[in-house]
Amino acid sequence: MKVLNLRCAHGHGFEGWFASNEAFDTQLAAGLVECPVCADTAIVKLLSAPRLNLGNAKAPAEAAAAAPSQVLAELSPEARWMRAVREVIAKTEDVGDRCADEARKMHYGEAEERGIRGQATREQTEALLDEGIAVMPLPMPAALKETLQ
Ligand SMILES: [Zn+2]
Numbered sequence: 001m002k003v004l005n006l007r008c009a010h011g012h013g014f015e016g017w018f019a020s021n022e023a024f025d026t027q028l029a030a031g032l033v034e035c036p037v038c039a040d041t042a043i044v045k046l047l048s049a050p051r052l053n054l055g056n057a058k059a060p061a062e063a064a065a066a067a068p069s070q071v072l073a074e075l076s077p078e079a080r081w082m083r084a085v086r087e088v089i090a091k092t093e094d095v096g097d098r099c100a101d102e103a104r105k106m107h108y109g110e111a112e113e114r115g116i117r118g119q120a121t122r123e124q125t126e127a128l129l130d131e132g133i134a135v136m137p138l139p140m141p142a143a144l145k146e147t148l149q
Contacts, residue, residue: 008035009042016043088138092117100124107133 092115099118105111
């Protein structure tokens with residue numbers, strides 16, 4: 001039994017089962033092999049290798065299409081946090097240890113309002129909160145700290 005990969009002139013691919021290659025040739029010559037889709041009898045025999053390659057080539061493309069959501073789902077809590085911190089860093093100005101002073105100036109209209117970040121002691125932070133100044137502690141992932149300083 002030979003299982004042949006066949007294709008009609010309209011590009012329909014299908015499998016044909018024959019006793020042998022010779023049986024296929026004979027039936028083809030007699031016009032007995034026809035496309036199951038469009039009944040075309042202009043059938044060509046394909047090597048099985050291209051079909052296999054096609055199947056293999058398709059798999060990585062499908063995997064790539066599915067990759068973004070998979071990667072997202074696989075992000076660890078640390079990676080998510082890292083990304084959030086990076087976003088804050090990208091949108092804020094680093095004022096270093098002047099953070100408490102700058103936050104206070106902005107609150108009292110002495111400095112332009114903007115997103116700032118920097119280091120503040122616990123006392124400075126509590127003082128800011130007491131004055132009604134919005135601050136948000138931003139624990140830095142150790143890996144990010146190293147690349148920033
Ligand atoms: Zn066809």
